[in-house]
Amino acid sequence: MCAQVVLAEDDEKQAELVRRYLERENHSVTVVHDGRSALEEVRRQQPELLVLDVMLPGVDGLDVCRILRQESDIPVLMLTARTEEDDMLLGLDLGADDYMTKPFSPRELAARVRTLLRRTSARAVEPDTMLRVGGVSVDTDRHELFADGTLITCTPGEFRLIATMAARPHRVFTRAQLLEQLHGIDQYITTRTIDTHVLNLRKKIEPDPRKPVRLLTVYGVGYKLTDG
Incomplete structure (x- = not known):
């Protein structure tokens, strides 16, 4: 060598x-x-x-x-x-x-x-397990979420949701698709569960949760994670 x-x-x-x-x-x-x-x-x-x-x-x-x-x-x-x-x-x-x-x-x-x-x-040569979308980073091996370099505490459901969207940035996920990702994590899940996770995640990763630029709603369809 x-x-x-x-x-x-x-x-x-x-x-x-x-x-x-x-x-x-x-x-x-x-x-x-x-x-x-x-x-x-x-x-x-x-x-x-x-x-x-x-x-x-x-x-x-x-x-x-x-x-x-x-x-x-x-x-x-x-x-x-x-x-x-x-x-x-x-x-x-x-x-x-x-x-x-x-x-x-x-x-x-x-x-x-x-x-x-x-x-x-x-x-x-070890695979990079960090998913990066703008200022949001998700380490799927260590089960860690970062926003602008700061480690964020989140629930297992929130983490599964953000990891799913980070793996396919800019793709719009329907609530039904996101519900499938939470089976086995949240005992009782409904579309309201998805909306609650999204609201909580916005409080943690958005510069201004009232005006989200990262975790966006696509009205009538679902949600997507962007590098905004």
């Missing part, structure tokens, strides 16, 4: 050794020697992996990891001479995916890199 790797290590001899081992694995390696350059290269290249020394001049590795975790899910393998457990846990808490203490075997580092890249590749 070949990958673009940014290596941030202030010890030039150590950096050269690691670079050689990674290039033997057919990775393309960019070496930088301070934290600010690490941030710049990751932002510019969007590499598959960052190998990050903790003790960097300017911006240290922990701060680099903290900043990048707000912007990216790039895998981070941290390197450090610190052996205290608290330091290791801090790096992992900040979002590092793996942690190696110096001195280490370059062969082990190369193996850790392979493992991280395989893990990342496996995540990349």
